[in-house]
Amino acid sequence: MSKIKLATVWLDGCSGCHMSLLDIDEGIVAVAKKADIVYGPLVDAQEFPESVDVALVExxxxxxEDMKLAQLIRKRSRIMVALGDCAVTSNVPSMRNWVPAKKLLERVYVEGVQANPGVPAEGVPALLRHAIPLHEAVKIDLHIPGCPPKADAIFYVISELLAGRKPDLTNKVKFG
Ligand code: SF4
Incomplete structure (x- = not known):
């Protein structure tokens, strides 16, 4: 039987959700038996591949750039999962939403530095006006709240999806 293609993606988050994913410990062996991790910070793939079965997005x-990648993931994935509160509600990244993006960049790159002040013209992706939750960008099939979600909940979701079932997260997750 061919293995399921599993991708993990890190958008505007702190990587804590990926750390929680790694906390599934020996569960990773069970996952590896049924799935190939084809993209994400845990593997060395440069481009999001075609025909992904499950994409977990932090x-x-x-x-x-986040928007383009989110749209590409949606196009190429059968099941797209919002992993963690930042993906589900925009959480911490949305704390900057009340400051205009231009002002924010000036605060960081001009007022906040002592040498070579100036907003970089290259190498920094253009900010959207607001940081938004994933479901405002693309259709999402499943949300796993938590900051970060518990490793048990992540493992449960992956296991259910690998078994071809829809996970029931009632009483298994909470925000924060
Ligand atoms: S939900 Fe929490 S742990 Fe996950 S990326 Fe956001 S701040 Fe980090």
């Missing part, structure tokens, strides 16, 4: 959509 982080809010904060830049044009």
């Amino acid at each position: 982080g809010a959509v904060s830049s044009q």
Whole structure:
């Protein structure tokens, strides 16, 4: 039987959700028996591949680059999962939403530095006006709240999806 293609993605998040994913410990062996991890910070793939079965996405959509990647993931994935509060509600990244993006960049790159002040014209993805939750960018099939979600909950979701079932997260997750 061919293995399921599993991708993990890190948008505007702190990587804590990926750390929680790694906390499934020996569960990773069970996952590896049924799935190939084809993209994400845990593997060395440069481009999001075609025909992914399950994509777990951490982080809010904060830049044009995030938006493009979110749309590509949606196009190429059968099941797209918002992993953690930043993906589900935009959480921490949305704390900047009340400051205009231009002002924010000036605060960081001009007022906040002592040498070579100036907002970089290259190498920094253009910010969206607001950091938004994933479901405001694309259709999402499943939300796993938590900051970060518990490893048990992540393992449960992956196991159910690998078994071809829809996970029931009632009483298994909470925000924060
Ligand atoms: S939900 Fe929490 S742990 Fe996950 S990326 Fe956001 S701040 Fe980090």
